[in-house]
Amino acid sequence: xxVILLGTxxxxxxxxRNVSALAMTRDDEWLLFDCxxxxxxxxxxxxxxxxxLSAVFITHLHGDHFNGLxxxxxxxxxxxRERALVIxxxxxxxxxxxxxxRLKTAYVNYPLEIREIEPxxxxxxxxxxxxxxxxxxxxxxxxLPVYETEKYAVxxxxxxxxxxxxxxxxxxxxxxxxxxVERALALGVERGPMFGRLQSxxxxxxxxGKIVEPRDVLGPxxxxxxxxxxxxxxxCAESVALSDxxxxxxxxATYTSELAEEAVRxxxxxxxxxxxxxxxxxARRLVITHFSSRYMTAEPLLREARSVFENTExxxxxxxxxx
Amino acid sequence: xxVILLGTxxxxxxxxRNVSALAMTRDDEWLLFDCxxxxxxxxxxxxxxxxxLSAVFITHLHGDHFNGLxxxxxxxxxxxRERALVIxxxxxxxxxxxxxxRLKTAYVNYPLEIREIEPxxxxxxxxxxxxxxxxxxxxxxxxLPVYETEKYAVxxxxxxxxxxxxxxxxxxxxxxxxxxVERALALGVERGPMFGRLQSxxxxxxxxGKIVEPRDVLGPxxxxxxxxxxxxxxxCAESVALSDxxxxxxxxATYTSELAEEAVRxxxxxxxxxxxxxxxxxARRLVITHFSSRYMTAEPLLREARSVFENTExxxxxxxxxx
Numbered sequence: 126x127x128v129i130l131l132g133t134x135x136x137x138x139x140x141x142r143n144v145s146a147l148a149m150t151r152d153d154e155w156l157l158f159d160c161x162x163x164x165x166x167x168x169x170x171x172x173x174x175x176x177x178l179s180a181v182f183i184t185h186l187h188g189d190h191f192n193g194l195x196x197x198x199x200x201x202x203x204x205x206r207e208r209a210l211v212i213x214x215x216x217x218x219x220x221x222x223x224x225x226x227r228l229k230t231a232y233v234n235y236p237l238e239i240r241e242i243e244p245x246x247x248x249x250x251x252x253x254x255x256x257x258x259x260x261x262x263x264x265x266x267x268x269l270p271v272y273e274t275e276k277y278a279v280x281x282x283x284x285x286x287x288x289x290x291x292x293x294x295x296x297x298x299x300x301x302x303x304x305x306v307e308r309a310l311a312l313g314v315e316r317g318p319m320f321g322r323l324q325s326x327x328x329x330x331x332x333x334g335k336i337v338e339p340r341d342v343l344g345p346x347x348x349x350x351x352x353x354x355x356x357x358x359x360x361c362a363e364s365v366a367l368s369d370x371x372x373x374x375x376x377x378a379t380y381t382s383e384l385a386e387e388a389v390r391x392x393x394x395x396x397x398x399x400x401x402x403x404x405x406x407x408a409r410r411l412v413i414t415h416f417s418s419r420y421m422t423a424e425p426l427l428r429e430a431r432s433v434f435e436n437t438e439x440x441x442x443x444x445x446x447x448x
Numbered sequence: 449x450x451v452i453l454l455g456t457x458x459x460x461x462x463x464x465r466n467v468s469a470l471a472m473t474r475d476d477e478w479l480l481f482d483c484x485x486x487x488x489x490x491x492x493x494x495x496x497x498x499x500x501l502s503a504v505f506i507t508h509l510h511g512d513h514f515n516g517l518x519x520x521x522x523x524x525x526x527x528x529r530e531r532a533l534v535i536x537x538x539x540x541x542x543x544x545x546x547x548x549x550r551l552k553t554a555y556v557n558y559p560l561e562i563r564e565i566e567p568x569x570x571x572x573x574x575x576x577x578x579x580x581x582x583x584x585x586x587x588x589x590x591x592l593p594v595y596e597t598e599k600y601a602v603x604x605x606x607x608x609x610x611x612x613x614x615x616x617x618x619x620x621x622x623x624x625x626x627x628x629v630e631r632a633l634a635l636g637v638e639r640g641p642m643f644g645r646l647q648s649x650x651x652x653x654x655x656x657g658k659i660v661e662p663r664d665v666l667g668p669x670x671x672x673x674x675x676x677x678x679x680x681x682x683x684c685a686e687s688v689a690l691s692d693x694x695x696x697x698x699x700x701a702t703y704t705s706e707l708a709e710e711a712v713r714x715x716x717x718x719x720x721x722x723x724x725x726x727x728x729x730x731a732r733r734l735v736i737t738h739f740s741s742r743y744m745t746a747e748p749l750l751r752e753a754r755s756v757f758e759n760t761e762x763x764x765x766x767x768x769x770x771x
Contacts, residue, residue, distance in 0.1 A: 137523040138523075162488070162518075163485060166466075169462075170463070186553050187555075188522050188553045188554055192485075192518050196460075196467075199460070199512070221551055221553065225511070228509050229509050232511065
């Protein structure tokens, strides 16, 4: 599994950093998290192919995380997409897409499967009914599964921003063990389709009548990797719970601590707070992103985060990360 | 008056051409025509400042002419814009902006003055009532004034696309005559604010009691330039009428003539047709734009247009043109 950062600026683009988006990719399938304006332009600068995109996950409806969606949807339509696209995110997406379709602003000629994750789904037993989403709770709200494929399980939890906002966690399913080519050849398996069958966990019948089982040629199953994506948010118990023991945490760090008051006011984190979430969650690695455009370089943010959590990197547009 | 092309690709962006947008600028004020996705990114690559933007004109609501609007509006809000922005275009813009504001996707904290140009406003006396916009009429529909400032008068006419679509024409007001510096100095005017007063047509009182009139130091008034912008459209009588005698016509040329059937079907023009509109209108110069992404270079389109109208150039992103 690889992550490709597609935008690392908060609020508005700069000449070096686009607004929020990131791709997670494994083999020939990929997932998109957030879709700020010009995400389709960034995708063209990577090896990613939109025909291989399976699902889009939106954290919240602020434009810098979202305005690229109609263009991306329409371009895939022009390119002849036929298979469905799953869109996961906060309520409002359906109305948005419907309005744009009706006004002819978006061109949708393949199925969109929109999954709006209602705030009330995170309400726990005994918790009082409240109109909308109440920021923060004493006990962190439990993440909910929102998307599953053979390769990934994605869950979401509500974070603490100015508006309802979802953090996401991707757990890669366990990967098959390493394929022992020499052993397979020694057992009489020929290079070709039979290799593929064995690698995908299926037995093969050899021309000589013998049967080779996957366990004969595969090493022990390898654990899947896990990645959490937390933006935009103040530091909160939900981020920590969602990021529990992840291999890689991608967390927003809009400001340095000097601007801690702005961070509270606008619902963001400082680099120090991002690092502290990583530490509390027991994450193995932290990438900070979503930098205010006032910072000409990410150096001060990186320095601050590393003072609390050493294994931190600063996001850059088009940076690829293998967790 | 200068034109800066901000996007010259039709439908979807390529690595070299962004989707539709262009700026017309004079002195410290500018107007934006169309606002495809990532127009704000393109603006950052020019000397244009969004604080100097007075009005946006949208041709039609297809996303490749429109999806950059919420991001641009929001970025100007983040940058502290206070003065109103005029938005001129087809009906639907108000509903779009309202929906995005309500969903928090666009951040609008300064006045937007939205002017929706209803199709029925182009109906002529005796013409029958019809539900919506009927493409093409025998007699071209007359352009209507839609925006006026001290420097420009902008008019619009409905063109012939798959959906209701407006062409625009900008007539620069006559410019004051050339300022004769030597003559001003000889008359005793000192360099500084008095020069500015005279240039803007106001008389000045010299310290010695003498009065200098603008006509004493200014040459004859110079005619303003005119520019027409016709996209997306099939060739039509309205484009010809709107572009009557313009100094510069910017006309779409999505295809070469080989794809003339596609052009009809999708409501576009071939390069040959664009050139023919320029010729019929008596335009002095033609810039073709809005090229299908199938063309790796604009050469074949340019060759075709020049066979009919010699003074043609092919648009390129960030190209500046002085008509």
